[in-house]
Amino acid sequence: MATLIESIGVTKSFGGLTAVSRVDMIVSRGQTKALIGPNGAGKSTLLNLLTGMMPMSSGDIRINGCSIVGRSCYEVAELGVARTFQNVQLFQNMSVIENVMVGCHSWTKTGLFSGALRLLGHWREERDIYAEAVERLEQVGLMQEADADASGLPFGKQRMLEIARALASRPNLLLLDEPASGLSTRETAELADLLRAIVADGMTVLLVDHDMQFVMDISDEVVVLDQGVKIAEGTPNDIQNDPRVIAAYLGIEAG
Amino acid sequence: MTDQKLHAKPAQRPKLRSRFDIFAILPFVVFFICYLFVPRFVQDKALNSLIYIGINVLLALGLNLLMGYAGQISLGHAAFFGLGAYTSAIVTLRPIEAEIIPSFSVGIGVMAGVAALMSLTRASGWKLAVGVALLFVFPWISRAAYVGLPGTIIICAAGMALFGLALKVGWWRSMLAGLINSASLIICGRFLNGALARSYDGVGTSPWIGMLAGVLLTGLIAYLIGAQVLRLKGNYLAMGTLAFGVIVEIMFSKWVAVTGGSSDGIYGIPTISFIDGLPGPIRRFFELCHGGAVDPQRQYFYLVWLFVFVALIFAVNIVRSRVGRAFRAVHGSEQAAESLGVDTGRYKVQVFVLSAALASIAGSLHAHNAGVGYISPGEFNFLVSVQLVVIVVIGGLASVWGALLGATAIQLIKNWILMLDKADIQIYGLAIKGLDPIVFGGILVVVMMLMPQGLTRGLTDALASVIRRSRSSAYQQEAS
Amino acid sequence: MEQFNQLLVTGISNGCIYAIVAIGFSIIYAGTQVINFAQGEFVMIGAMVAAALLAKVSLLVAFPVAILAGCLVGAILGLCVLVPLKRAAVVSLVIMTVGASILIRGLAQLFWGEEGKNVPYFTGVSVNEDHTFHIAGAIVGAQQIWVVGITILLVIATHCFFKYTLTGRAMRACALNPTGARLVGINVHKMIILSFVMAAGLGSIAGVTVAAGIYARCTMGAALGLKGFCAAVLGGLGSYGGGIVAGILLGVVEALIVLVIPSMSDYRDAVAFVILLLVLLLKPEGILSRKKAVA
Known part of the structure; x- marks a missing residue:
């Protein structure tokens, strides 16, 4: 190997x-x-x-x-390299799916201006990010909570969410x-x-x-x-x- | 996979908000229609308040991106507001005195050089300090030696290259910094000389150029300051930005040669005739909506709120984009954000510069306001920074539309205070005057004590919990 | 040389005030991890209450009343901070104390007006009487000796309080480990309030003392507070000794800068802030402290 x-x-x-x-x-x-x-x-x-x-x-x-x-x-x-933390470190101020979407950061590249102007490339990328996030959430079984606040999840689910977020970075x-x-x-x-x-x-x-x-x-x-x-x-x-x-x-x- | 997992699979996926989602666009449509027709039906006095509200919305939008979304506090935001206003006013108006040109352009050149040095090379600490000092020294040497423009470029570039070699911070990158230093110095000097000639001819510079210069200068300063200050957190960041704000305020009131000092300020700043400057069909469209020719104040309303409209769209888009999520991730947990590949340092500086640029535009708009045309240091002091924080807090941290609400609320309060001031009320022999600090301070204390998330968010959260409680109690009743 | 000595004297007496304010910052910071942006307003409260009272009563009455007034304001602020202390983020607490600061200033302006108030020197009949000494060519006002003397007294008193009294030790315990302190039966909330009261008391003593040298104004708090903070950071937040040394150093540097760069006199007020920025950026744990900061 x-x-x-x-x-x-x-x-x-x-x-x-x-x-x-x-x-x-x-x-x-x-x-x-x-x-x-x-x-x-x-x-x-x-x-x-x-x-x-x-x-x-x-x-x-x-x-x-x-x-x-x-x-x-x-x-x-x-x-x-993606990781999770011993004391779960979610983005408490964001929803479950947004947490996972941040995970997609490293393989996407939309900048401030194309994001602000919603240029075409941004749009395509956003769709990819969303698809990836949904896939990861389904993988860990959190799709039902996708729009909930991350801070409101029970502890076990927070751990799963953190793994989903890490996986989203491919x-x-x-x-x-x-x-x-x-x-x-x-x-x-x-x-x-x-x-x-x-x-x-x-x-x-x-x-x-x-x-x-x-x-x-x-x-x-x-x-x-x-x-x-x-x-x-x-x-x-x-x-x-x-x-x-x-x-x-x-x-x-x-x- | 266990059965558990299969059950967890949902029947429907939540949809990604489409670009043509009617509910996302509707507020903007309503907003734009109001924008077109409000000046027609509103009195002069209210219109004036609306212009100020618009300027405050711009400021609050920027500050909210920084504070509410990225979680970085700034207690010196009025400095950027003031820098925009002063730069715009000075560039537009002041006959530039010949003596100012060299020092000013050296200043700009050094700042550009420092920015290049910091972003290109790995110099830090004392090496950076030496580099910055050299960026001052080389233009000065070349000026003292009368070597002319090519000589200046060569001295700056070669000198910086030597510096880079000697201190091992990357010689060609340092040389590039030297080149940028001398080039921007020369370009700035040329530009100022041109402007000087124009102002001697009594033409003056276009306010648009003033606004642009304001944004560039403020953005540059915000970048230089932000790259350093944003390494601080919490209390320290608050104090650092506050100190920066106070320094700028002192500069406004004491650098009399340029800013007119605290007593005179700058007056006679021309307004921007927005509608008159538009191409024919668009101008006629505005005139149609307004029902006739548009007077200067109403033209200014259209201008300010156009900026607000665009800024709102930008802010909403940014918040829901990749970069916006990165901002919020920085707020949530810097460590986790870094571990996912978010360059937290860079995004913090980016949002800082963005909000400074918005503040600068607001400042320019404030300076060129129709029928006022006057600015003084008092309009950009610490209390103004606090007032901006109040707007953000009232509107709710991390809420774009909240900025509108907060700015409106603040303007109403200010109008009310002004009314009280004029009414000359006395209670037990105490003249009720100058209530601004009391009201603003009181709002901050009470809101932060009871709802640290901000007023709007706190109220909606409270409402939600009440609803939840009543629902769950209804459910319990049903069950029993 | 004479000018140098003169500026040195001014610098030291100004620096003493910064030092006292810095101690106040450190006391509150140690207990709550909150930087109390309203610290300067305690100084102002002390000065203004004394100024208002001195018109009618003697200093012996006015001084304690002013201190009591300061302590009262401190206690109220402490109570307000306690409410959100556990659940709020640092940013919220910062915003809150900033709000408190301008609220206090606004109220003071409402009651006492914008204009400065004359405060007589502690010793001597009136402001105009020339009560001065000549030391090494410098004119030293009696009030400046008062300032220095009171500062020394306060520093010693604070030191003894924290070192020898049970309450002082309990406060230090709370600062080091609140949970541990609670376990051994210390009322942490009471200690936090007490730290606010102490900081406010110190501030208002400084206020009364300094008011006699300059006009007492409602707006004097902001600058003093910021400069005191600068001293506190310079000396390392939470370190009392460092804050004192840094405060005096800051006062001296601020006074002497005029000698080094004469054209800086207009920008004298900015010096402290530039130093503050530099310290924050280069060495946030403080120049005089060996501790690592949790910036």
């Missing part, structure tokens, strides 16, 4: 604290990879580094062979930061179904979560971080039996 993301010796330190330390990781196209680890292991920080939300201290991340060093977040998004890679946290068992199952369907369509998914059953259920490969260091990588089966991983989770010194 072709490599989609390659992280080489990625390190991030905040003052004296090293949150992520020399992590090497490869995510291949069409793969579902999970990033797990105890609290404070640096999973969310690694996601933030992968999306360019904060600069790396050292190391390199290549997406499709293109280094993201020195690129800001929106430029990384243009490379085809990414190569979808990063999910704790997508199952705060969801009921049924909602988690729905989410797993959705992710499987997305991956079946050729999407690559990298997710962080604490729900082990969910993670082991859907991922092809799992990477375990502990205190910023990668301590294990392998199939869910290998990971579940890896003594270092068990030690990290139970807090026993390995070896």
Whole structure:
């Protein structure tokens, strides 16, 4: 399988604290990879580094062979990386469908003036955006709420909406930061179904979560971080039996 | 897929509002018909108020895009209003004194150069400061050395290229900034010289050119200021814009040579004879609607509200376009917007410049108002900035048509206050005068205390919740 | 050199007022994360009430009454801010305090009129009597010594309040962690009101003191408020020490700029704002503060 993301010796330190330390990781196209680890292991920080939300201290991340060093977040998004957030970050001031329509931003290009004048190109593009948004909303089962205020949705649906919004940007890679946290068992199952369907369509998914059953259920490969260091990588089966991983989770010194 | 998912599939899809959606266009049609016939049936005094309402609507539309949609507060918006008014008035009217030309054109040149430097190169911090200083120095050297125009261009370009090489900020981009610097300096000088010759001939410049100059200058200043100030958030942004507003206001009242200072101001600004300037058939159409020749004040009404009409269409379109959604996304969550590929910095500056340009047009219209033709710094002070915020707050943050409502409400209140002032009422020996700050301040405090979303939005929300409650209670009764 | 000393004296005494206003900003900001745009109006209230009262009663009566009036206005404003504090965005709160600021100014104008009021010096019989000292070639007015002295006193008092009294410590706790403070039984709302009252009290003391040097006007609050804010930002919002140093620095720079660039005298008022803009843009966490700002 072709490599989609390659992280080489990625390190991030905040003052004296090293949150992520020399992590090497490869995510291949069409793969579902999970990033797990105890609290404070640096999973969310690694996601933030992968999306360019904060600069790396050292190391390199290549997406499709293109280094993201020195690129800001929106430029990384243009490379085809979409993400969701641990604490759901919807545009509270917009309707459900408008939220998804913002997701289409990176592959459209209408500017201020053609938008203000409603030129022909703008019109065509708006139709595409709308079609995409409807498709994504149907995919996550939120079409009935399309015109509702995003802030009024129940929490589980807000998570789904955030995924729909990310998908609308037609990414190569979808990063999910704790997508199952705060969801009921049924909602988690729905989410797993959705992710499987997305991956079946050729999407690559990298997710962080604490729900082990969910993670082991859907991922092809799992990477375990502990205190910023990668301590294990392998199939869910290998990971579940890896003594270092068990030690990290139970807090026993390995070896 | 579970059964759940299949059930969730809706029977009908909501339709995308078509371009020819009658309900979207209807308000504009009604608006345009009113526009054509109002001057015919309205008295002079009310018409005057309507002109001011129109100007305020333009201001509020711009500020609302910035504050209501993009969520960036500006407490110095009167500065852009004033910059538009002053530039327009000065360009139209003032015989430009020969001494002003060099310094003015150097100023314009430097500003263009700085804009180029900032947008083209990666210079920042002290490197940027050095670059800006050099943009001042090179034209000055070439002037002092009498090297002529080609020499000026060469010195500016070569000097900036050296700067770019030495500080590693991209030499050819810096050179381009130097070229833009010298070129705009020369063009501006030429233009001013031409205008000078015209004003000596007693011709003066067309107000339209004044308006255009106002928009360009204000837009440029807004770009320079906005690119820096908009990195701030919340409280800091409010204070930053406020400080900018105060600085500009001080400049209006103290730079007497150009602005006439606080006592004199600028007077005798010519009005724009809008209808007279139109091509024959259109002019006759207006005259037909109006039922005869149109007097200057009514011509001005037509002009102002034409701008309002166009601005309304633009605003409605922008809000529902890709860029408008990006503005609102910036308001909702900058982080999430960035993660979806929205260049938040760029869009913030864009909306800032857009609203400044609208304010500048409003300023020009204010300056050329028929039968007034006078501006002074007091018309662009902090209270005016606050008043604009009041209009936006009354009209509702994030509501285009609310601007109309807010501006009208404010004008009515102002008329009422003026009436009170004239009536000379005394309560317990207290002369009731100058109530503007009390009323405006009171509105802001009360509305923000009870409905932080703005009055219109707050009221509709309250209404909606009342309806919802009565419905649900009706439902409960039915159920029981 | 004499001119320099003279300007220095003016600068320091002006700067003291900015410093007090800056402390007020910081107190309220620490408690609520709100920048109180009405801070300058507290100064004006103090000055105007004192000016109005001094026509009839002595300073010993007028001073405390003016402070009480300021505190009252502060308490009311604090109550108003409390209502939307939890649910409103920063923008709404900013708009609200701006509204409060012009509301207070408007009311003051209604009651006391537009024109300035003469306020006698604290010591000395009337405004005209020349109560001055000569220090290093500079003429130092008695009032300027009052200003500096009162500032020092207030700074010490504020410091002691926050360091040694239970209430002061409770206020600091609220600023650091409101939830934690609530858990240990501190009434956070009361503390917020108290911070407004304190800021208003400080402001009105500054107002009474400064009014004697200049005419007391209803419009004096805006500029003082902004300059005080400038000092607060310069020193790092929430840092009392920084605000004081920055306030005095600002006063001195503003006075001395005339010496460096004589043609700037017309634009003297703009200096503070230019500095404010520069500080906001270059180093929003404040020049004198090592903390990272949450800009």
